[in-house]
Amino acid sequence: MRPITRSALRPYVCPSCRSSGSLGRRRFGSKSNESPDVYDVVCVGGGPAGLGLLAALRASPVTSKLKVALIETQDLQKARTWNLDSTQYSNRVSSLTPSSVSFLQRIGAWDHLDTDRAQKYQEMQVWDGETDSRITFDWSMETSPFEDLRTVATMTENANLVRALLSRISESGDENLSIFSNTTVSSIENGTAQPDGPDLSAWPVLSLAPSGSAQSHAPARIAARLLVGADGINSPVRRFADIGTEGWDYNRNGVVATLSLAEPDSTPFPIGTRTAYQRFLPSLGGPIALLPLPNNHATLVWSTTAENAAYLKSLSPKAFIAMVNAAFRLAMTDLKYMMRMERPATATSDYEDSHESELTWRLQHTPQADHIPPMATGVQEGSVAAFPLRFRHASTYISPRVALVGDAAHVIHPLAGQGLNLGIGDVASLSKTIEYAVDHGMDVGDLLTLERYTAERWATNAKIGGVCDMLHKLYNVPGQGPVAWGRSLGLEVINRLPFVKGLLMKNAEG
Known part of the structure; x- marks a missing residue:
């Protein structure tokens, strides 16, 4: 703790005794005789x-x-x-829990928020890219079939x-x-x-x-x-x-971007339900998450190695979109191959389409789960960025x-x-x-x-x-060994125990 003059002594020592003492104090910069405000x-x-x-x-x-x-x-x-513009979103977006929203409402700040630019979601799909074990976070176990699902979190731009x-x-x-x-x-x-x-x-x-x-x-x-x-x-x-x-530093970067999405393949039930998606990719250095924004937009947060982050940032928009779609759909072996595809010094039409073509071909031979997000169709110009974790x-x-x-x-x-x-x-x-x-x-x-x-x-x-x-360390162990088996079992067990899952959600809610 910093050395101070009398901060610890003031409540216990009389003023005359305090004035006779002269203790050291920590300073930054030169002393001024001007009285401060x-x-x-x-x-x-x-x-x-x-x-x-x-x-x-x-x-x-x-x-x-x-x-x-x-x-x-x-x-x-x-x-x-x-x-x-209503069709554009900042790439600095946060997920606010109900307790955070309640605090903002209590102090009167929520009334000043542009809620047309905020998006609630009622469900989160999380799964392991190595083992395909998964868990769904929602409040369905505490909601009547005749009620709307409770909000898991609300997405809003920091700005x-x-x-x-x-x-x-x-x-x-x-x-x-x-x-x-x-x-x-x-x-x-x-x-x-x-x-x-x-x-x-x-x-x-x-x-x-x-x-x-x-x-x-x-x-x-x-x-x-x-x-x-x-x-x-x-x-x-x-x-x-x-x-x-x-x-410590994780030697990982978070890659963020604002994406536009295709229409969902099926109408969600209940109508209006929005879903967030997160897939753990141990062989690539971390999870990828797609979090909903209004008007079929989403914010991307992809935690990966610094080398992979630099690679993703260097891709053309079409190639970047193909990599995002691949990350939610392809096996680890396919993803690692696509992450190593060559990038010519100057972009050509062939290069623009190479990742797309590779993804299209590999999807024909990859069974698709029913809990994947809609396809990303575009990336907002200037929104791809990375930051150290x-x-x-x-x-x-x-x-x-x-x-x-x-x-x-x-x-x-x-x-x-x-x-x-x-x-x-x-x-x-x-x-x-x-x-x-x-x-x-x-x-x-x-x-x-x-x-x-x-x-x-x-x-x-x-x-x-x-x-x-x-969780970061546990889900960065690649392969099908004992660690992968243990985390897969844990995820499946929690998913089948509603009271345990509810307890986790209440802790995360705040």
Whole structure:
């Protein structure tokens, strides 16, 4: 934990004794004599987690009068005015569980979301590409035949969610609210006791500067009674607080894209039911998932090796679509062959069709299951991208006057689609912790206050992250050996035990 002046001593030592002591403090950057602006809560990071916290604090009558600030490097005005044609979708899409949707509704943000661009799904088909064992996740065991199936999750673009949160925050008014866009944190240090002002010796003090050549109207320095790090995997706030992390890189990339799909071969029952699909491909390095979007579109998330990811990104649109369709339909041997097909230096009409032709020929000799997705027919231009997959977990989420949320606290494998949901869970818990402190006259930045938050979230996030890590490793063992046999048996058994499957779904739901 970071060295601090009096943060741990203040509740127990009288002011005269405190003033006679001089302890070391950690600093980043040069000291300034200028008195900083003072805030109750300062959040660094303007993604869904940081904005969600701000919206939650502004929505509660108990915390709405707190003086709060948000600092974001990017231009939030662009996020406020984000707009895409109804036939196009961003490739940064998240799967929101019912508990996350409920939180967004409770703080009033869901009313500002463009729900025409969001898509609920009521079923998820998951199967093993090596053994063909499968499991179906839905709420049919808890739903009457005369009722619509309950939602498993709701797909929405991150940009749609960010825009909705910004709109909700704006709706709350400007009183005691500061949003510093195009602003970077150049340094963080423990403050000092002001001769004629407050004693900030235990408070984080942030020095702010414009991002690049952008204009910023932020003050030079601000002090935080509570500093919240929602600033991602390389969090400067976490580094200031001296909070360590454990984890590793998976040597895998997640390939994402926005696809258009053919009409389903058969009408789903009940009518309107939408399905997500995930197939584990151990021989290629990870699972492929196809998650529904409105108007027969879908978002692709394919976890695979860095070499395979580079190969997929280099393909022409027709060849890329053929590989996606193959990944849900062909055997491992066929897929490995297609992943090694040569790519000429310049694309020709023959090259454009080579993957398609190969897929067509191989499908004639491959029996097809009934739980595969509709064929992909197109890929949105510019939507194919890749990002490295990592696992990280902070040793604690709190330090005196510091709390971490979202990716600053944890990063997990995306195979269960829980990353953003864990961040929203953090925000819901931290906002309740702050609300409890204000309601009971407590200091929102005190370590004893923040213990409630870390006690609620650390073990929960560690459990979910650990399960995702275990599944990644278990489903990366190729072949038909004992591991494949064991995981196949486990999947089939769970699929035949509704109460066990229901328990897993309730845990994932939040």
